[in-house]
Amino acid sequence: METNCYDGAYAHDNPQKKTDDLARNIIEQIADKWTILVIDALGTHGEMRFSRLREVVEGVSQKMLTKTLRQLERDGLVTRYVHPVIPPRVDYQLTPLGRSLLDKICGIWDWVEVHMSEMELARREFDHGEKRVDHLRPRDVPIA
Amino acid sequence: METNCYDGAYAHDNPQKKTDDLARNIIEQIADKWTILVIDALGTHGEMRFSRLREVVEGVSQKMLTKTLRQLERDGLVTRYVHPVIPPRVDYQLTPLGRSLLDKICGIWDWVEVHMSEMELARREFDHGEKRVDHLRPRDVPIA
DNA sequence: CGGTATCCGTGCGGATACTG
């Protein structure tokens, strides 16, 4: 019951507040669609140049990719190498820190792989029972 | 190099496309600020009623909390119990599936705990070197 | 209390045009 992952409950003038804010801030950075996909891409394909990255991370716009990469670079998760040639060539790769994070993210992916069918089923059931009977729905379970 | 977490590159008329879309969809669900914080809260505190949850998950609005909980319920990660009393009382708790996901998320939290100071330092360095010298920045590293 | 419905601002993110 007391897994003690993160408890945002004590943020009122708590000496640990700053620390917690930072942690939460970092999590909110990481918990981002493009961030995860970019880290993943760099993990599976290794060092890549900007344009390739844009292909691999399907659907990302130039703007978002740039922004995401800057963010990652700032956080020390990714390095950026600019080759002094024209036309420009910029390579990105994960830092050791980035790779260690990738491990954790892979953990999530693996979890998804294993449980996605389970979740898909749960969704179908939920959507099916949901006949828009609003007040006191079927799924309501009386207890006491 | 070939960690094989997720590769979004092959989504053009690939027979596996549907599966990958589902996986990505699920990830994008999970990779959400409030989703993570709510799962975490339910993990650390166990079963909780709506109003308590709203206190614990600091800063969440009623609307977002409701939406997030519905999402989680639909995905089979959270159960919702409505006590037939007035005023209403609704308790939420993680399902076994939800708890197994929590484990993975805790992995991320632990990682953050360990590396947050490192990242904070990286940020400061990055921000410091960034004197808005735009073309050919100091951090550009010539290679060939 | 635990919602849903409605209104509404703003900021995320796409599209486009331009530069070194």
Added chain:
DNA sequence: CAGTATCCGCACGGATACCG
């Protein structure tokens, strides 16, 4: 090619009001 700058729509999310 790898950006930056600008414009802009729209969806996300907060605030408010109301209901069972």
